[in-house]
Amino acid sequence: MKESMENIDKPLSIGVFDSGIGGLTVVKTLRSVLKDVNIVYLGDTARVPYGTKSEETIKRFAREDAAFLIEKGVDIIVVACNTASSVALSYLKKEFNHIPIFGVVEPGVNMAIQVSRSGHIGIIGTIATIKSHAHKRILNKHGIFNVYEKPCPLFVPLAEEGLTKGDIPRLIAEYYLKGIREKVDTIILGCTHYPILIDTIKEVVGDSIHLVDPAHAVAKEVKSFLEKNNLLKKSGQPTLDLYLTDIPPHYHSLLSIFLGFTPDTIEKVNLKDISSC
Amino acid sequence: MKESMENIDKPLSIGVFDSGIGGLTVVKTLRSVLKDVNIVYLGDTARVPYGTKSEETIKRFAREDAAFLIEKGVDIIVVACNTASSVALSYLKKEFNHIPIFGVVEPGVNMAIQVSRSGHIGIIGTIATIKSHAHKRILNKHGIFNVYEKPCPLFVPLAEEGLTKGDIPRLIAEYYLKGIREKVDTIILGCTHYPILIDTIKEVVGDSIHLVDPAHAVAKEVKSFLEKNNLLKKSGQPTLDLYLTDIPPHYHSLLSIFLGFTPDTIEKVNLKDISSC
Numbered sequence: 189m190k191e192s193m194e195n196i197d198k199p200l201s202i203g204v205f206d207s208g209i210g211g212l213t214v215v216k217t218l219r220s221v222l223k224d225v226n227i228v229y230l231g232d233t234a235r236v237p238y239g240t241k242s243e244e245t246i247k248r249f250a251r252e253d254a255a256f257l258i259e260k261g262v263d264i265i266v267v268a269c270n271t272a273s274s275v276a277l278s279y280l281k282k283e284f285n286h287i288p289i290f291g292v293v294e295p296g297v298n299m300a301i302q303v304s305r306s307g308h309i310g311i312i313g314t315i316a317t318i319k320s321h322a323h324k325r326i327l328n329k330h331g332i333f334n335v336y337e338k339p340c341p342l343f344v345p346l347a348e349e350g351l352t353k354g355d356i357p358r359l360i361a362e363y364y365l366k367g368i369r370e371k372v373d374t375i376i377l378g379c380t381h382y383p384i385l386i387d388t389i390k391e392v393v394g395d396s397i398h399l400v401d402p403a404h405a406v407a408k409e410v411k412s413f414l415e416k417n418n419l420l421k422k423s424g425q426p427t428l429d430l431y432l433t434d435i436p437p438h439y440h441s442l443l444s445i446f447l448g449f450t451p452d453t454i455e456k457v458n459l460k461d462i463s464s465c
Numbered sequence: 466m467k468e469s470m471e472n473i474d475k476p477l478s479i480g481v482f483d484s485g486i487g488g489l490t491v492v493k494t495l496r497s498v499l500k501d502v503n504i505v506y507l508g509d510t511a512r513v514p515y516g517t518k519s520e521e522t523i524k525r526f527a528r529e530d531a532a533f534l535i536e537k538g539v540d541i542i543v544v545a546c547n548t549a550s551s552v553a554l555s556y557l558k559k560e561f562n563h564i565p566i567f568g569v570v571e572p573g574v575n576m577a578i579q580v581s582r583s584g585h586i587g588i589i590g591t592i593a594t595i596k597s598h599a600h601k602r603i604l605n606k607h608g609i610f611n612v613y614e615k616p617c618p619l620f621v622p623l624a625e626e627g628l629t630k631g632d633i634p635r636l637i638a639e640y641y642l643k644g645i646r647e648k649v650d651t652i653i654l655g656c657t658h659y660p661i662l663i664d665t666i667k668e669v670v671g672d673s674i675h676l677v678d679p680a681h682a683v684a685k686e687v688k689s690f691l692e693k694n695n696l697l698k699k700s701g702q703p704t705l706d707l708y709l710t711d712i713p714p715h716y717h718s719l720l721s722i723f724l725g726f727t728p729d730t731i732e733k734v735n736l737k738d739i740s741s742c
Binding site (some may be wrong): 233234235236240241242244245315316319341342344345346348349351355356359360363433434435436437438 | 510511512513517518519521522592593596618619621622623625626628632633636637640710711712713714715
């Protein structure tokens with residue numbers, strides 16, 4: 189890892205991938221915490237979502253995503269997708285052991301442990317994320333056993349439709365969260381889409397529960413890693429290259445929901461071009 | 466077309482594909498209307514849904530799906546997916562002009578024209594289906610111009626989660642349908658998932674509105690085509706071969722929702738194996 193990262197004469201380039209556009213919430217946070225990095229983002233919008241799919245398929249997709257970013261010359265990779273982080277991170281680290289790879293699960297868990305007073309922690313995420321028990325396993329390793337998991341599959345389509353306020357999202361949030369809100373003092377938002385619904389989730393669970401957004405946690409961990417390894421260089425005007433495997437009909441509104449602006453260049457790519465076939 | 470279908474000495478084999486498992490509602494209807502056919506079903510569960518994706522990507526996926534079924538030796542193809550039927554049917558007919566291909570859009574429209582008294586017709590479907598205006602174009606050709614279109618993207622995840630009754634689906638149905646229920650006497654359920662929600666949709670729009678399920682319409686058109694061409698043979702025990710591009714974690718409950726039983730064999734396939742690369 190060290191060899192490939194010495195003597196960098198260009199600004200550091202961080203590759204970020206997600207199953208879709210939701211991971212741009214992580215990009216937004218990375219850009220606010222790390223001013224001097226270039227970011228290459230891949231959203232696998234042709235195959236989104238990952239969260240309802242099998243472990244085997246998610247691993248294959250994640251490998252293709254990481255291979256694409258590596259071909260684009262990134263120095264480190266952030267897996268912004270909670271599903272891919274939960275299911276495929278250790279697999280990716282083995283497959284691509286020459287490059288540092290960060291997931292969003294462990295940073296999110298670490299932050300939850302810091303803020304929780306009672307040690308009773310909830311995790312909400314996609315079906316695949318919850319089924320993997322990735323958060324729970326790490327919490328258990330830290331001696332935390334009062335862990336409450338709940339898949340919330342409707343939150344993703346709600347966020348993508350921009351239906352974030354009012355009776356419908358509130359009823360759905362109540363449907364999912366009524367079983368865990370009485371048991372925990374901290375909930376990890378284990379999906380990049382969920383921060384879009386944070387106001388409704390807050391309304392339903394009440395102010396006394398901490399909501400942990402792993403985007404902030406991973407940005408802090410990446411920053412600390414880069415500082416420790418002296419890898420932060422002035423980049424002048426940091427760039428954001430956005431690659432999508434499909435340009436969906438409503439991508440403009442999605443970009444505005446998740447990123448807050450439309451990047452200069454958006455390129456459609458076919459992952460088959462770089463896969464093994 | 467005629468040459469390839471003469472002298473058939475084995476039971477007719479119908480290939481059916483859909484973006485996921487929803488198309489099994491069409492299989493269910495085909496099996497009840499046509500007792501003596503074998504069915505080969507492909508569900509592209511690795512890349513589901515299609516309805517939020519671009520025309521270009523949907524066409525590519527549909528071509529790969531049809532090519533897979535043709536390689537399996539099917540005699541005719543039914544595109545059970547409303548999105549693929551809306552966006553890619555004429556493209557598929559050009560690409561594979563040696564095999565009869567049926568979509569669900571035109572049969573659904575024909576049935577709606579038959580049952581509507583006022584000629585004011587609503588269409589609900591995915592974002593891509595509605596954006597294609599495929600139903601509207603055909604209705605316009607028949608001189609029907611009072612056409613009301615509404616994308617209902619949350620209906621698919623609601624059906625897939627089995628959340629088909631109660632306040633949440635009712636509120637969502639009201640949110641989508643309040644604008645069109647006063648204007649029409651017939652609504653086409655332009656997505657294979659929507660019949661799963663039919664009781665809630667009925668509750669919201671009232672008994673006076675006809676709800677057209679294109680599955681019945683396409684099964685009738687396919688039957689009439691096969692009879693006209695004398696293609697129906699006794700098949701003994703009709704078979705159902707099920708191929709999925711991903712075996713999702715919750716596929717057992719999905720099969721029970723959409724098909725009502727679990728077929729003997731379910732095989733996972735990778736469409737890359739048969740694609741052009």
